[in-house]
Amino acid sequence: MASLTREELRDLYRYLLLTRGLEERLERLFKQGQIVGGLYRSLGQEATAVASAFVLDDGDWLSPSIRDMGALLVRGLHPREVLLQYMAREGSLCGGKDNTTHFTIPELGLLGPISPLGTQLCVLNGVALAFRLRGEPRVCMTYQGDGASRTGASHEGLNFAAVQRLPVIVILEHNRWAFATRSEREAAVEDWVDVAAAYGVPAASVDGNDVLAVYDAAREAVERARRGEGMTLIVAETYRMIGHAQHDPQHYVPKEELLEWRGRDPLARFQSYLLESGFESRAALAVVKEGVRRLLDTAVDDALAALMPEPEEALAGTFAGDAAAVPWTRRTHVYPDLAHSAMPS
Amino acid sequence: MTIETREASGQDTRSHFKETTYLEAIREAMWEEMKTDPAVFIMGEDVGAYGGAFKVTEGFLDEFGSSRVIDTPISEAAIVGAAIGVAHMGFKPIVEMQFIDFIAPAFDMIVNFAAKVRYRTGVGASLVIRGPCGGGAHSGPFHSQNVESYFANVAGLKMVAPATARDAKGLLRAAIRDPDPVLYFEHKFLYRRVKEMLPTDEEILVPLGVARTHRTGSDLTIVTYGAMVHKAADAAERIAEEDGAQIEILDLRTLRPLDSEAIIQSVRRTGRVLIVHEAPRFGGFAGEITAQLCEEAFEFLDAPIRRVTALDTPIPYSPPLEDYYLPQTDDIVKASRWLLAY
Ligand SMILES: Cc1ncc(C[n+]2csc(CCOP(=O)(O)OP(=O)(O)O)c2C)c(N)n1
Numbered sequence: 017m018a019s020l021t022r023e024e025l026r027d028l029y030r031y032l033l034l035t036r037g038l039e040e041r042l043e044r045l046f047k048q049g050q051i052v053g054g055l056y057r058s059l060g061q062e063a064t065a066v067a068s069a070f071v072l073d074d075g076d077w078l079s080p081s082i083r084d085m086g087a088l089l090v091r092g093l094h095p096r097e098v099l100l101q102y103m104a105r106e107g108s109l110c111g112g113k114d115n116t117t118h119f120t121i122p123e124l125g126l127l128g129p130i131s132p133l134g135t136q137l138c139v140l141n142g143v144a145l146a147f148r149l150r151g152e153p154r155v156c157m158t159y160q161g162d163g164a165s166r167t168g169a170s171h172e173g174l175n176f177a178a179v180q181r182l183p184v185i186v187i188l189e190h191n192r193w194a195f196a197t198r199s200e201r202e203a204a205v206e207d208w209v210d211v212a213a214a215y216g217v218p219a220a221s222v223d224g225n226d227v228l229a230v231y232d233a234a235r236e237a238v239e240r241a242r243r244g245e246g247m248t249l250i251v252a253e254t255y256r257m258i259g260h261a262q263h264d265p266q267h268y269v270p271k272e273e274l275l276e277w278r279g280r281d282p283l284a285r286f287q288s289y290l291l292e293s294g295f296e297s298r299a300a301l302a303v304v305k306e307g308v309r310r311l312l313d314t315a316v317d318d319a320l321a322a323l324m325p326e327p328e329e330a331l332a333g334t335f336a337g338d339a340a341a342v343p344w345t346r347r348t349h350v351y352p353d354l355a356h357s358a359m360p361s
Numbered sequence: 362m363t364i365e366t367r368e369a370s371g372q373d374t375r376s377h378f379k380e381t382t383y384l385e386a387i388r389e390a391m392w393e394e395m396k397t398d399p400a401v402f403i404m405g406e407d408v409g410a411y412g413g414a415f416k417v418t419e420g421f422l423d424e425f426g427s428s429r430v431i432d433t434p435i436s437e438a439a440i441v442g443a444a445i446g447v448a449h450m451g452f453k454p455i456v457e458m459q460f461i462d463f464i465a466p467a468f469d470m471i472v473n474f475a476a477k478v479r480y481r482t483g484v485g486a487s488l489v490i491r492g493p494c495g496g497g498a499h500s501g502p503f504h505s506q507n508v509e510s511y512f513a514n515v516a517g518l519k520m521v522a523p524a525t526a527r528d529a530k531g532l533l534r535a536a537i538r539d540p541d542p543v544l545y546f547e548h549k550f551l552y553r554r555v556k557e558m559l560p561t562d563e564e565i566l567v568p569l570g571v572a573r574t575h576r577t578g579s580d581l582t583i584v585t586y587g588a589m590v591h592k593a594a595d596a597a598e599r600i601a602e603e604d605g606a607q608i609e610i611l612d613l614r615t616l617r618p619l620d621s622e623a624i625i626q627s628v629r630r631t632g633r634v635l636i637v638h639e640a641p642r643f644g645g646f647a648g649e650i651t652a653q654l655c656e657e658a659f660e661f662l663d664a665p666i667r668r669v670t671a672l673d674t675p676i677p678y679s680p681p682l683e684d685y686y687l688p689q690t691d692d693i694v695k696a697s698r699w700l701l702a703y
């Protein structure tokens with residue numbers, strides 16, 4: 017059972033609130049046409065990302081999937097940075113060149129995924145390899161959806177990490193859906209933790225909506241990895257409480273199922289736990305809530321005030337050092353002066 | 362944009378015509394082929410109950426059942442591999458990539474298995490891999506790509522990129538019936554923007570490998586395909602109005618086999634050529650077309666060959682960056698004027 021201090025418990029609560037609150041702001045901004053591209057939420061799954069990332073130390077690395085906003089916040093990302101990124105503004109984490117959680121920030125130990133699913137694990141394995149080559153007791157953590165875990169890249173990545181005994185913790189988010197496809201149609205296993213057997217690695221199945229259960233499982237896995245005993249696969253049993261993205265009204269999801277899982281909301285559960293166990297008073301939690309609200313208000317205001325990037329910024333950055341574009345990336349060719357004929361006006 | 366096709370103009374035969382979007386045209390081609398040929402079926406991610414990410418296969422599951430509209434795991438290599446195998450057995454699978462960008466995990470299956478299997482073994486694979494390509498929706502580097510050049514250097518693949526609803530329908534029908542692997546690139550920006558009056562009582566079949574003159578003109582040829590056909594048409598209209606010059610637009614429709622003859626004939630007539638594509642410049646189709654023209658039409662050229670293409674960078678996400686990256690009508694106008702003045 018987790019031996020967390022009162023401050024740590026309060027932090028966990030704060031991150032859960034921050035995650036949900038930030039995504040609610042994002043959704044509002046999306047409806048106002050301020051978000052560029054699609055918007056994916058982690059509603060109902062926040063505990064998995066928050067509590068697992070909470071176990072990591074500075075110097076560890078993490079690679080999020082699309083529903084791991086909580087992990088990014090725990091790693092130290094400011095909500096304003098998230099908002100700027102999702103609004104494709106000037107100075108945002110990818111400078112407007114890529115979207116969602118696709119940024120890599122070495123100082124925060126964040127490896128940005130790409131959209132093609134399953135790929136980021138393979139790359140994170142390389143980060144873990146570097147730790148081992150340097151003899152550093154650092155670890156890597158990543159997340160993959162039940163759907164993403166069925167890609168060839170994911171299988172290769174899991175196997176590579178297992179055989180190389182890399183310090184990697186893979187958290188498989190069994191949220192029952194991959195877009196509109198049921199997880200039963202993604203894998204034929206009955207219990208998703210069984211997939212670990214194929215790789216010969218230790219595994220744990222955990223209630224992904226239970227902050228402390230996730231924390232405990234992640235902690236055990238992180239300690240094992242730090243001791244040099246290789247990877248662990250953690251299956252977080254959870255549920256995607258909202259459509260795949262904002263455009264998806266999830267008509268295909270049975271109402272009863274949603275209702276059932278609404279009763280297991282991770283934020284409500286953790287709040288009850290804190291109150292019932294006497295760790296926190298209602299008044300203390302209200303203070304946390306107010307702090308989060310204010311932080312988000314300011315973050316939204318700041319982000320809305322930011323400009324869009326200058327068009328020419330598209331030219332830079334394909335290769336190292338080409339702040340100015342290399343010649344062949346010119347948008348339209350330079351047209352030599354036609355000395356012998358007048359240009360039509 | 363609304364495209365008036367020849368059939369729709371003037372004639373009082375409206376009862377036989379129906380307004381059809383580019384997306385509906387794709388649906389209809391699959392629907393009608395599945396109705397008439399039990400060997401045709403669909404595989405892909407979320408194509409069944411959800412009807413596909415862009416709803417291209419909406420209603421197919423109800424009509425054809427789950428044995429012919431197969432929801433698969435997120436395993437593109439396995440999907441294409443299975444398509445090759447089932448094609449060996451006489452079926453005609455249509456594989457949907459949720460976004461054409463996700464064809465990448467299936468690259469090995471496509472370039473090494475599907476493309477080479479007939480040449481190596483004499484046993485072919487009749488299959489279609491289709492999916493939404495192209496930018497303009499601010500979707501970032503992984504939901505906007507044009508992938509044709511990745512495959513251009515691989516013998517054994519046919520490639521199609523329709524610009525109109527009529528061609529979307531007719532080319533898909535031809536692709537399904539084709540005995541070899543066909544990559545079918547449907548531009549997501551055109552899905553609901555292109556609307557045409559299409560006949561309901563006539564089978565639309567457009568043979569692979571034949572280009573189409575989208576607009577006739579004698580002063581300059583623009584060779585293009587896909588969404589760029591429409592930007593080229595806008596540019597041509599502007600130039601006709603403002604400069605009085607007439608631009609011919611050749612819509613390639615099929616990229617492989619390339620209708621070289623049509624390109625060469627048009628350029629021999631106009632003496633000037635601009636090649637426009639949405640894919641990046643380096644290694645793009647414009648390079649190959651330029652080389653063919655140098656070989657076959659050099660003496661007919663009155664001006665250098667020019668290209669308008671995307672930048673040689675990944676496709677950026679933020680709207681000002683993406684707009685800058687993509688070829689725009691203004692770019693085509695500018696390049697055309699330069700060529701016309703040369
Ligand atoms: C290789 C690849 N194929 C298809 C897609 C399109 N796609 C994006 S998310 C998604 C479903 C993901 O489901 P899952 O991995 O379970 O994650 P969840 O959305 O449930 O968190 C699909 C099919 C993709 N991103 N990458």
Ligand SMILES: [Mg+2]
Nearest residue numbers: 161162193194
């Ligand atoms: Mg899932």
